[in-house]
Amino acid sequence: MRIRVGHLYPDYLNIYADRGNIAVLSRRAALRGHELVVDPIGVGGALEPDAHDLLYVGGGQDREQAAIAPDLAARGDAIREAVAGGAALLAVCGGYQLLGRGYRGRDGSFMPGAGLFAHETVAGETRMIGDVLLECELDPGERRLLAGFENHAGRTLLDSGAEPLGRVVHGFGNDGESGFEGCRVDSALGTYLHGPLLPRNPWLADWLLERALAHATGEASERLAALPDELEEEAFRVAAGRARVRGGRR
Amino acid sequence: MGVRLELETLAARAVGTASRAAGRGGGTTLPGKLLWKLDPGAVDELAAELSSGVALVSATNGKTTTTAMAARILGGGQRLAWNSAGANLLSGLASALVAARGADLGLFEVDEAALPEAIARTRPRVVSLANLFRDQLDRYGELEILAERWRAAVKTLPPDATLVVNADDPVVGDLAEGRDRVLRFGLDDPRHARPALQHAADSKYCLRCGAPYEYAAAYVGHLGDYRCPSCGHARPPLDVVARDVELVGLTGSRFTLHGPEGEVVVELSLPGLYNVYNAAAASSLAFALGASPAEVRSGLEDFSAAFGRFERIATGTKTIIVLLIKNPAAANEALRTLETGVPPVLVVALNDAIADGRDVSWIWDVDFEPLLPHVERVVASGDRAAELGLRLVYGGLPEDRLEIVPGLEEALDRGLGLVEAGTDLVVLPTYTAMLALRDVLTRRRLVKPYWEGGPA
Numbered sequence: 001m002r003i004r005v006g007h008l009y010p011d012y013l014n015i016y017a018d019r020g021n022i023a024v025l026s027r028r029a030a031l032r033g034h035e036l037v038v039d040p041i042g043v044g045g046a047l048e049p050d051a052h053d054l055l056y057v058g059g060g061q062d063r064e065q066a067a068i069a070p071d072l073a074a075r076g077d078a079i080r081e082a083v084a085g086g087a088a089l090l091a092v093c094g095g096y097q098l099l100g101r102g103y104r105g106r107d108g109s110f111m112p113g114a115g116l117f118a119h120e121t122v123a124g125e126t127r128m129i130g131d132v133l134l135e136c137e138l139d140p141g142e143r144r145l146l147a148g149f150e151n152h153a154g155r156t157l158l159d160s161g162a163e164p165l166g167r168v169v170h171g172f173g174n175d176g177e178s179g180f181e182g183c184r185v186d187s188a189l190g191t192y193l194h195g196p197l198l199p200r201n202p203w204l205a206d207w208l209l210e211r212a213l214a215h216a217t218g219e220a221s222e223r224l225a226a227l228p229d230e231l232e233e234e235a236f237r238v239a240a241g242r243a244r245v246r247g248g249r250r
Numbered sequence: 251m252g253v254r255l256e257l258e259t260l261a262a263r264a265v266g267t268a269s270r271a272a273g274r275g276g277g278t279t280l281p282g283k284l285l286w287k288l289d290p291g292a293v294d295e296l297a298a299e300l301s302s303g304v305a306l307v308s309a310t311n312g313k314t315t316t317t318a319m320a321a322r323i324l325g326g327g328q329r330l331a332w333n334s335a336g337a338n339l340l341s342g343l344a345s346a347l348v349a350a351r352g353a354d355l356g357l358f359e360v361d362e363a364a365l366p367e368a369i370a371r372t373r374p375r376v377v378s379l380a381n382l383f384r385d386q387l388d389r390y391g392e393l394e395i396l397a398e399r400w401r402a403a404v405k406t407l408p409p410d411a412t413l414v415v416n417a418d419d420p421v422v423g424d425l426a427e428g429r430d431r432v433l434r435f436g437l438d439d440p441r442h443a444r445p446a447l448q449h450a451a452d453s454k455y456c457l458r459c460g461a462p463y464e465y466a467a468a469y470v471g472h473l474g475d476y477r478c479p480s481c482g483h484a485r486p487p488l489d490v491v492a493r494d495v496e497l498v499g500l501t502g503s504r505f506t507l508h509g510p511e512g513e514v515v516v517e518l519s520l521p522g523l524y525n526v527y528n529a530a531a532a533s534s535l536a537f538a539l540g541a542s543p544a545e546v547r548s549g550l551e552d553f554s555a556a557f558g559r560f561e562r563i564a565t566g567t568k569t570i571i572v573l574l575i576k577n578p579a580a581a582n583e584a585l586r587t588l589e590t591g592v593p594p595v596l597v598v599a600l601n602d603a604i605a606d607g608r609d610v611s612w613i614w615d616v617d618f619e620p621l622l623p624h625v626e627r628v629v630a631s632g633d634r635a636a637e638l639g640l641r642l643v644y645g646g647l648p649e650d651r652l653e654i655v656p657g658l659e660e661a662l663d664r665g666l667g668l669v670e671a672g673t674d675l676v677v678l679p680t681y682t683a684m685l686a687l688r689d690v691l692t693r694r695r696l697v698k699p700y701w702e703g704g705p706a
Contacts, residue, residue, distance in 0.1 A: 020614040061392040195611025234636035
């Protein structure tokens with residue numbers, strides 16, 4: 001099966017490992033006999049709501065994020081329609097912030113976002129930096145851990161009733177206070193966990209692939225065959241240990 | 251000089267000696283830390299005593315090597331207070347000042363974030379600023395935050411101070427705009443340009459208008475001959491230029507250095523284009539302090555390597571080559587020196603202490619890809635060996651050519667076991683992995699401890 005990925009602003013939002021996350025999706029799809037086709041989508045490029053099975057939005061430094069923010073905000077309808085139609089989405093760090101309602105700067109300015117996730121981000125005084133461990137329950141009854149690294153000044157405040165990606169076991173999370181991290185709408189996930197998130201958390205890569213495949217085939221999502229994943233498990237084990245010992249303290 | 255300062259420096263020096271005697275490392279930062287705690291103003295007073303003043307060097311990459319090169323050029327005729335072991339916070343400067351009372355010239359590499367305070371306290375005659383790359387975002391925050399601090403710091407320089415900038419870096423080159431006493435250095439040899447900007451290059455959008463720069467030549471990361479097609483912001487004319495560069499694999503390089511007072515041909519025994527940049531930075535700093543082209547040339551040619559950055563260590567019939575990797579730009583350049591003769595066996599070591607960057611994401615911005623199809627075996631080591639192994643597998647290394655050996659000493663021995671007699675073993679460690687490997691080599695009496703410097 002061919003899985004069509006729309007990678008938004010790869011020239012601007014590419015800080016750390018965004019290409020790694022795509023490489024993981026590509027390789028894990030290939031190992032199951034599927035092909036990942038990645039379309040880079042730049043400022044002004046076309047984004048049709050039904051053209052992609054999975055959308056990816058990475059993170060960038062402030063300057064790069066500001067450069068693409070108006071373009072992304074203008075695509076709100078197309079992105080919400082794609083997600084409502086069952087497309088999977090992963091947004092990391094800056095991409096996660098910009099897919100909310102907007103970002104309020106310390107000077108009171110407001111940068112509108114794409115309005116997919118029910119949250120608003122407020123610039124904070126200090127950066128929240130460190131290793132993170134989350135507990136997620138994306139499918140009822142299936143609790144799984146996610147190990148990553150966060151580095152953000154923004155405090156993201158979820159609307160009441162908005163579903164987080166996970167509960168913070170160690171680290172700061174969305175705002176350093178609520179105990180939640182990330183946000184989920186259907187098969188769309190947003191998170192502050194940047195860097196090589198998918199390489200050491202292969203279950204999440206498979207979760208996204210399963211939903212992207214379901215969108216591509218038009219059938220109910222099915223579990224992908226397990227892979228050996230020994231290196232992945234070891235990398236996860238060490239990263240989770242780091243979060244336990246030195247993750248941010250709320 | 252007051253009695254108080256005299257007592258403080260004596261006490262601080264005694265602590266350094268005691269630290270070494272107790273076998274607790276080099277004692278390079280302890281005396282300074284003490285003095286810095288007792289009396290931060292002592293740095294100002296000690297710096298003011300230097301008859302030839304102070305020169306500062308900062309950059310994301312190359313500060314230790316550039317400063318060591320400048321020390322070679324300038325150290326012949328005068329006594330230096332120099333933080334040669336890379337202790338580059340204010341406490342490290344304090345240590346160097348304490349250890350070299352009576353020196354003529356202060357020559358210091360300075361941590362990027364510490365530059366504003368170093369300028370305020372030492373009132374330098376020359377400041378050399380060479381590049382800003384993304385590096386340890388977990389520690390420094392974003393590149394733009396550092397750039398803004400540098401802009402503010404440069405404005406506080408005394409009017410008679412000379413600012414040396416790498417004009418090939420758009421952000422750094424721009425710091426010299428509007429200043430009188432400036433030396434701009436750069437490279438001019440399009441034969442060595444990369445075909446395209448590297449993955450995740452920094453500063454690729456115009457400072458003035460935000461349009462992407464066009465590069466007539468991109469040499470190292472975003473360093474090169476840039477021009478904005480939209481508003482015309484471009485690399486300014488250069489005062490010190492390296493031209494006709496010949497790179498000789500891991501052995502060294504040869505280039506012509508054009509300065510304000512003529513040109514010299516330099517043969518450098520350090521590999522890679524990034525070391526040509528370091529040499530251009532060191533030469534410019536030396537020119538600003540009155541060195542002649544001949545002095546620059548002989549200083550550079552006498553220079554071997556700064557501590558831990560590039561070392562060639564003989565062990566029995568095999569040679570260990572150590573190339574420090576510490577952020578994407580530096581690692582890409584280290585890997586590039588290997589491209590002309592890909593070694594059969596690599597040991598790559600990734601630690602995640604504060605000095606390495608606790609966030610290991612940066613390894614995904616390193617372009618390992620061109621190298622991996624050609625190596626026979628890679629030993630991944632360090633505290634985050636598995637994470638590194640994953641990066642290499644995704645970079646195209648077949649899994650049967652990868653070994654995960656987290657222990658550094660075991661990894662080194664495994665690597666040595668894999669290479670044949672008469673062959674080089676290339677080791678690429680992050681900073682604390684390099685220190686730990688050096689401890690192993692010191693114990694085996696293959697290198698001297700770092701406070702003495704150099705191979706045994």
